[in-house]
Amino acid sequence: YWNTKDNQPSWKGAADMAVTSVGEGLGVKQTLADNGATTYAIVLPDSADDNLTFAKEELMFFFKQATGATLKEAADGVYDENSTYISIGNTKAFAASGLALGEVNAQGYCINTQKNMIYINASNSLGCVYGVYGLLNELFDYEQFSADCYTLNGASRVEVPVLEITENPDFEMRVPVSGTVKATEADAMRMRMADEAYILKVGDYTHGGGMREYHNALEILPPSYWKNGAGNKPNWFNDAGTQLCYTAHGNVNDYNAMVAQIVDVIAGLTLNSGSFSTNNFPHAKYITLTIPDNEDYCNCNTCTTAYNTYGSHSGAVIKLCNDVREGIETWMNNNPAHKRDLTLLFFAYNQYFDAPVSYNETSKKYEFKGGLTMRSDVGVWLAGSSYAHYYYNINDSVNDEFRVAVQKWADVTKASGSPLCLWTYSLNNADYMIHADMYGENTFYNEDAYQFFADMGVEMYYNQGPWNAKETVTAFNRLNIYLDSQMMWDSTQSVADLTDKYFNAMYGAGASYMKQLYAAENAASRKLFDVNIVGVPNEFNKNTIDKFFGAVTEREVNSWLEYINKAKAAVNADSSLNDEQRKVLIAHIDEEWIAVKYWQVINPYNWSVNEDEALAEFRKVLGYDESTKTYAKDVTLGERYTYTLTGWIENNLA
Numbered sequence: 001y002w003n004t005k006d007n008q009p010s011w012k013g014a015a016d017m018a019v020t021s022v023g024e025g026l027g028v029k030q031t032l033a034d035n036g037a038t039t040y041a042i043v044l045p046d047s048a049d050d051n052l053t054f055a056k057e058e059l060m061f062f063f064k065q066a067t068g069a070t071l072k073e074a075a076d077g078v079y080d081e082n083s084t085y086i087s088i089g090n091t092k093a094f095a096a097s098g099l100a101l102g103e104v105n106a107q108g109y110c111i112n113t114q115k116n117m118i119y120i121n122a123s124n125s126l127g128c129v130y131g132v133y134g135l136l137n138e139l140f141d142y143e144q145f146s147a148d149c150y151t152l153n154g155a156s157r158v159e160v161p162v163l164e165i166t167e168n169p170d171f172e173m174r175v176p177v178s179g180t181v182k183a184t185e186a187d188a189m190r191m192r193m194a195d196e197a198y199i200l201k202v203g204d205y206t207h208g209g210g211m212r213e214y215h216n217a218l219e220i221l222p223p224s225y226w227k228n229g230a231g232n233k234p235n236w237f238n239d240a241g242t243q244l245c246y247t248a249h250g251n252v253n254d255y256n257a258m259v260a261q262i263v264d265v266i267a268g269l270t271l272n273s274g275s276f277s278t279n280n281f282p283h284a285k286y287i288t289l290t291i292p293d294n295e296d297y298c299n300c301n302t303c304t305t306a307y308n309t310y311g312s313h314s315g316a317v318i319k320l321c322n323d324v325r326e327g328i329e330t331w332m333n334n335n336p337a338h339k340r341d342l343t344l345l346f347f348a349y350n351q352y353f354d355a356p357v358s359y360n361e362t363s364k365k366y367e368f369k370g371g372l373t374m375r376s377d378v379g380v381w382l383a384g385s386s387y388a389h390y391y392y393n394i395n396d397s398v399n400d401e402f403r404v405a406v407q408k409w410a411d412v413t414k415a416s417g418s419p420l421c422l423w424t425y426s427l428n429n430a431d432y433m434i435h436a437d438m439y440g441e442n443t444f445y446n447e448d449a450y451q452f453f454a455d456m457g458v459e460m461y462y463n464q465g466p467w468n469a470k471e472t473v474t475a476f477n478r479l480n481i482y483l484d485s486q487m488m489w490d491s492t493q494s495v496a497d498l499t500d501k502y503f504n505a506m507y508g509a510g511a512s513y514m515k516q517l518y519a520a521e522n523a524a525s526r527k528l529f530d531v532n533i534v535g536v537p538n539e540f541n542k543n544t545i546d547k548f549f550g551a552v553t554e555r556e557v558n559s560w561l562e563y564i565n566k567a568k569a570a571v572n573a574d575s576s577l578n579d580e581q582r583k584v585l586i587a588h589i590d591e592e593w594i595a596v597k598y599w600q601v602i603n604p605y606n607w608s609v610n611e612d613e614a615l616a617e618f619r620k621v622l623g624y625d626e627s628t629k630t631y632a633k634d635v636t637l638g639e640r641y642t643y644t645l646t647g648w649i650e651n652n653l654a
Contacts, residue, residue, distance in 0.1 A: 030084060030116040032139075032158040036068035039084045040118075043074050045091050049282075051125035052089050054189065055132045059086065066140040066154050081115035086135075088120045089128050106283070107192075108168035111135055113160060126196060126283060129189055134167055144190040145482050145505045147183065148584055170450070173198050173285070173460040174488040177426075178481050179469035179636070191485040196283040198460060200276050200342075204265045207231070211270075214290045214347070214381070217244050220265050221258070233257065238298035243291060246316035250302035259320065262289065263327035271331070271338045278340055286421075286460070289321060290347040290381065297351040309370040310356030317346050318356070321378045329377070342377070343419055348409060349383040355408035366411040376417035379459075380409050383423035390425060390438045391525075394449040403452070410456035421460040422453060426480050431638045432466050432473065433595045434548050437525035439480050440495060450491035461488055469636045475506070475592035476518055506588045508581075509574040510567030517563040517592065520556070527551035548599070554607040560596045564589055590621045594635060598645065601653070615653040622646060 032040060042056050060071045071086070078096040079085055087093040101121055102110045109122040109131030120131035136142035139158060144150045169192070176182050176193035188195045201211040203219035207226070210219045223241040226233045235249040236258050248255035266287055270276050276284075297303070297313050306316040325344045332339040348355065357366040368374070387402040388394075394403055406422075413420040426445065427436065439445040453461065463484055466473050473481075479502050486498050503511040503518075528551050571577070571585045600607060601614050618624075622645070623632025635645035643651070 030160045032160045033063070033067035033069040033155070034157045036156070038063075038067070038069035038071060041072045041074035041085055043076050043079075043085045043087045043091050043093050045089045046076050048089065049125050051129050054185065055088050055120075055125070055129040058129070058186075058189070059088070059132045059136070062136050062140070062142060062152060066136075066142075066152050067156070067158055079117065081117050084116050086118045086120070088132065089125060090121065093117070094119050094121055102166035103168075104166060105168045105172045106285070107172060108166070109134060110167075111138070111163045111165040113163045116160060118160065118163070124283065126194055129194070130169075130192055131167075133190070133192065134165065135163075138163060138165070143501075143505075144485075145502055146478055146588075147180070147187040147190075149505055149588070150190070151505060169489045170454040170491045171458055171461040171488045174485070175460065175462040177462055177467050178465040178473070179467055180473050180478070181481055181485075191481070192489055193485050197281050198283060199286045199288060199345075200270055200281060200284050202266050202270050202287055202289075204269065206269070209265075214288050215293050216288060216290055218242075218292050220262055220289065226261075238296060238300070240296060242294055242296040243298055245298040245300055245303060246320045247298075247300070247302040247306060249300045259323045259327055262324050263331060266324070267328055267331040267335075267338075271328075271340075271342075272335070285341070286343050286345050286379070288345040288347075288381065289324060290345065291349060291352060295350050310372055311358070311369055312352070312354040312356040314346070314348055314352045314354065315356035315370065315372055317352055318372060318374050318378065321346050322373070322375050325375050325378050343379045344377065345379045345381045345419075345421060347383055348380050348405075349423075350386065353382075353384065353387065353405065355405065355412060357408050357412055365415070366408040367415070368412055374412065374416040374418055378416075379419035379421060380413055381421040381423060381460075381462075382406060382409050385423070385425060388424060388444070390444040391436065391528075392444065393442055393446070394444055394452055399444075406453070406456055414457055419459040420457055421462065422458045423462045423464065426463045426465040426484060427477060431548075432469065432477065432636060433598045433638070435474065435476055435521040435525055435595065437522040439483050440499075440522070445480070445483065445487070446495045447487075447491065447493070450487040454491045463488075466636060466639070468639065473591070473635070474595040475514070475588060476521065478506075478591065479518075506585075507567060507571070508577070508585045509570040510585065510589055513563045513567035513570065514589065514592070517560055517567070520560055520563070524548075524552045524556060549603055549605065552599075554600075554603070554605070557596060557600050557603075557607075561593070561600070564593045564596065594618075594621060594645065611653050615649065618645075618649050618653070622649075 032038060042059060044052050044056055056073065063069065063071050074085060076091045076093065079093050085093060097114055097117065097119060099112050099119060101123070104110060104123050104127060106123060107127050107130055109120060109127045111131055111134055112119045120128055120135060122128045122131055133142065138161065140155065141151060141153045174193045175198065176188050176195055181188050181191055181193055182195045199213040201213050202216055203209040203211040204222055205211060207222050208224050209222040212219050221236055221244065223237050225231045227237045227241045233254060235251050235254040236245060238245055248258050270287065303316060307313055309315065321344050355366065356369050356372055358369050360367050384402050384405065387405060389398045392398050410420055426438065437443055465481065466477060479499065482502050483495060483498055486493055487495065503515050507514045567589050568586055571582060597614060597617065601609055601611065622634065631646045637643065637645055637648065
């Protein structure tokens with residue numbers, strides 16, 4: 001299906017489909033749907049939350065799409081195995097079934113059948129949503145590629161298979177760090193990257209701090225009050241006031257007061273607030289004490305001694321976090337109504353990136369140095385933006401330092417029973433319109449990287465993309481989002497196979513030309529590194545446009561536009577499509593046309609471009625309304641831009 005905006009394409013029946021069971025020789029039982037009719041209904045718990053309600057609605061919607069039959073809802077109760085119900089969540093029906101929930105993580109699920117009954121359950125309601133998608137995949141090969149594109153095999157007759165499924169994502173929490181994924185609840189859920197709040201905001205707003213999930217250390221202890229104002233605690237900071245001093249310059253009284261104040265802020269202003277209750281944030285698992293986004297650190301005598309002892313600035317951070325988390329635990333014990341399972345995360349980032357470890361030749365593991373220990377409810381959020389080279393395979397020698405750094409933190413977090421979280425970049429450049437070859441066999445994001453991170457035990461994966469993107473992104477950045485959603489769930493899949501599926505689904509008859517365009521843009525991106533235009537991991541963040549035009553020619557970019565024209569022609573010639581489907585496929589192709597045309601127009605070498613024609617084309621593709629002088633959709637040009645594509649068009653071409 002290629003969905004129209006209202007997401008309600010009409011159902012068309014296909015050939016009969018007998019769903020095969022998971023186990024050999026288990027056979028099929030009751031008819032689930034036949035010729036547009038069904039006797040089945042959905043059962044939810046009496047206290048169903050929004051996620052369970054959404055799960056029900058999704059199952060109803062897609063079941064109707066695939067079979068033409070309407071699933072109704074029934075009251076929860078005790079039913080025998082001959083009843084025809086689909087139970088979602090901890091229903092009375094599930095309790096009476098005698099089934100036990102399998103070993104699932106926070107977003108895994110179980111699907112079981114007992115004769116005619118189908119049961120979907122999980123450790124929480126979000127897992128049940130993913131369980132519905134799992135059932136749809138088993139029944140109809142359902143798969144979501146983008147907000148407006150999914151596959152679903154229609155069937156006029158479907159029988160109930162015997163299912164005994166326990167499914168866990170390789171990364172327990174997958175954070176959707178792209179504006180397009182988070183556009184609607186349905187978009188994020190269907191990509192299995194729900195925009196849930198896993199991290200509670202923390203900050204001392206009573207003393208001028210802001211409430212933030214991360215980069216929040218100076219929001220928790222605002223230097224404007226505690227260093228430069230009435231708080232009078234300069235030992236809590238480095239001399240410049242740009243980072244905390246995690247040893248309080250060796251002053252024991254100031255250190256203890258610092259721990260107490262951090263606990264007061266986290267417990268008193270966040271955990272004690274009804275706004276951050278478990279009812280409002282049922283999936284929150286973390287709070288953080290994380291450094292500001294700069295390269296500074298404290299070099300006082302005590303911090304220098306700690307560095308020499310542990311071999312890393314992060315050793316002092318861990319000691320402080322241990323004490324803070326102990327204080328939070330004491331507070332929660334004294335306030336049992338607010339007790340919850342929370343891990344305190346710190347950043348392994350910039351000057352605090354290295355793990356305070358040494359290698360044990362006997363165990364073949366990295367271990368903490370200097371007698372350091374870490375509580376099991378203190379965790380590491382490893383952010384390696386300055387170390388990972390995202391344009392080369394993770395096993396390439398240029399990524400040795402990063403790969404070993406992950407291994408070090410993985411060894412000590414596993415030994416401590418602590419979570420390891422990861423922050424990487426799926427789009428590591430400032431200009432969103434510039435394509436970067438980062439997903440594929442010889443680049444960073446392929447089976448090697450995802451499986452390595454999964455093996456290291458990464459619990460929450462935060463892969464930053466165009467987080468502030470408006471409405472649409474480039475076609476191939478959307479491919480990256482799809483690959484993330486798939487590989488973070490199951491890292492054993494093939495990126496090449498998934499890429500082929502994506503092109504066929506998103507571009508239909510134009511897929512072969514779009515694949516050629518993708519290969520051409522990848523080759524151009526690779527030039528930036530092969531000819532040393534860009535030589536270090538983060539250099540692609542700076543002056544990207546100028547560097548890009550040092551690697552491509554006018555003739556190349558014109559050939560890319562020709563691929564796009566051929567892809568559109570192939571779609572327009574496909575007689576199997578209706579007008580709405582054709583419109584959506586053309587819009588998918590136009591997403592990449594926008595980027596390529598933008599490059600053509602902004603080039604600094606006076607290429608042969610008719611700006612009036614370019615303006616007319618941009619306005620057509622972006623849905624410009626002459627009467628209101630407004631656009632139907634827009635594109636964010638980059639993380640650091642203050643204007644969007646439509647603003648640029650009106651300022652530079654109109």
